[in-house]
Amino acid sequence: MGFKRIGLAFAALVVIGLGAIGVSSFLISTDTAREAVKAQIRAATGLDPTIQGSVSVSLFPPDTVTLREVALDDAHHAPMLTAASLVAHLRLLPLLTGRIEVADISLERPRIAVRFDPDGGSNWAPLLKSLASALKPADRAPLSISEIHIKDGTIQLTNGNLDETISQVDVSLAWPSIAKTFAATGQFAWHKEPVEASLTIGDFYAALTGDPAGLKLRLNGQPLKVAFDGVMSNRPTLKIDGTLAADAASMRDTLEWMGTKPLPEGGFGRFTLKAQTNVGGGQMSLTGVDIALDGNVAEGVLTFSTEQRRLLKGTLAVEGLDLTPYLSAFHLMAANAREWNQGPLALEDVAGTDLDLRLSAARVTVGATKIGRTAIAVNVRGPDVTLTIGESQAFGGTITGSVALAKAEEGAEFKSQMQFINVDLERCLGDLVGMRRIEGKGDLSFMVDGMGTSVNALTHTLTGTASLTSTDGALLGFNAEQVLRRLERRPLSGGASELRSGRTPFERLNIALKLTNGIAAIEDIRVEGAAVRLLMGGSASIPTRDVDLSGTAQLVSSSGDAGGTFELPFVVQGPWDDPIMLPDTQSLISRSGAAAPLLNAVRGKSPADAVRSAIERLSGAAGQSAAPRQ
DSSP: OHHHHHHHHHHHHHHHHHHHHHHHHHHOOHHHHHHHHHHHHHHHHSOOOEEOSOEEEEOSSSOEEEEEEEEEEOTTSOEEEEEEEEEEEEOHHHHTTTOOOEEEEEEESOEEEEEBOTTSOBTTHHHHHHHHHHTOTTTOOOOSOOEEEEEEEEEEEEETTEEEEEEEEEEEEEOOSSSSOEEEEEEEEETTEEEEEEEEESOHHHHHHTOOEEEEEEEEESSOEEEEEEEEEOSSSOEEEEEEEEEESOHHHHHHHTTOOOOOSSOOOOEEEEEEEEEETTEEEEEEEEEEETTEEEEEEEEEEOSSSEEEEEEEEEEEEEOGGGGGGOOOBOTTSSSBOOSBOOOOOSSSEEEEEEEEEEEEEETTEEEEEEEEEEEEETTEEEEEEEEEEETTEEEEEEEEEEEETTEEEEEEEEEEEEEEHHHHHHHHHSOOOEESEEEEEEEEEEEESBHHHHHTTOEEEEEEEEEEEEEESOOHHHHHHHHHHOTTOOOGGGGGSSEEEEEEEEEEEEEETTEEEEEEEEEEOSSEEEEEEEEEETTTTEEEEEEEEEEOOTTSOOTTOOEEEEEEEEETTSOEEEEOHHHHHHHOTTTHHHHHHHTTSOHHHHHHHHHHHHHHHHHHHHGGGO
16 A cells, blocks of 8 residues: 555656646747747857747657757857757756756757968857856856757868868767866768767866866777877967877878878878877977887977978987888889889979978888988978988998989979998999999999989989999909900900900999980099909990990009000990990901901902902912912
């Protein structure tokens, strides 16, 4: 009986409550509901929206007041917020006494416009002051509204060249009706990618008035994940300090998602970042940076500013730097590895961001090339790129210099000034231009410039100077001493294979050349060894990668006196990675006792007369030798 009485009492209370609500529904007009909701919104936010559409009241679950066509304008009567409808969910108990008390509100399909001024202010600044006044702890009464929901919203951000749209915004705002904390959680879509987001401000009123307040931000999307924990303030200007962490499966995809132009092919995959962050004065500074890209891990400092153009400056140190993933973007040679790349060489302002980066590495890997300690500086201004090598321990020696590419009407303008000091010439020249014909260490320097729409076109315009010196090395591919001594004894003997194998040691090698429109005029090539001296001149074509040289090879006597020693003119022709060396045939014939009379007989005559004279001499010689036998 006791439980039955309790049940009947509870049912009676429900009936009385529903009856009270039913009675109150007749006592609450739509005008009253509209004004009550507006007043509570004004008390909770300091904002005073205008209702341009109809008002409807539903006092049975769900208990709501719906205001249609809601708008919020700025001081210039420009729309800041418009919504298809504003739905206020009411508290049940106050309805029993006929009072309207809003528990939370929902904005359906709102459009929020945020317009930034050149000085960094926005059209929302005056309304944020009203919001701060409404939330002032000393003055306000307890607020009934505890949550604001945004459903299927759109946020438009504009500032000069900036015009970004954030769509499909579904966010719940935990309003600081009792506590100080403000929290926003939900999701939105940017550039067609969904992003889950959460924002927590420890003291919302302090943040609105510019005082320090705790800040936590989380963004979780397929292209990028970001987490920030720190403090924000806005006196006298916006300042944010804290720890920033970012993670992306593909840096290339992330940058394209953020609106940059596609990067050159190769690399830009896995990316992570963690740093102490300071934002203020129009720039973001990152200290204690721990950054990783494509397996390359670096530490240092970075600064990003947006004063005129976006500029990223920094100094990073890395233990091991592997540039191999990025080689595919810079093909010097064609697929057959025998011709220069004819692909277009178009420089574009890839990201609209300037770069001034200094990088030091304990070791560097570029394909099969291993380089030691290296310090470089990379400077990007729009599409123009300059790489400065402070010092690099490479090829057993050191490298310094610079390489610059600038956008030009004819594709790209190229300038380079490099010095290779005491390097392994076989490895260095092999990796640079594919020629492995000089063994030993030496110094190489060049200063060249050119212009073209492709690497191949650029080689046709190269102009400048180059020099190479070496001591105690060897020329590979032939043994000059062996060939000269054999030809000295038997000038007309064969042995062409000896001209394509072996090595010619030298004590000193000097090469000087001048480049004009892709043709290298050999001003001087001197090879001085203990047994052989070589002097050469001629030209080399950079576009066709071949040489046409002539010179003199000389055997050196044991006394060091060159007078009276064997000397032979020769030519070197063919591709520079595998040229052919040929001795001068006329000189060999003149040194041959058997063939010299034949050469003397044909001198000064036409080709036909020379052939006839040679035949007659041979015939006459044959007849004279045959006569005694008759």
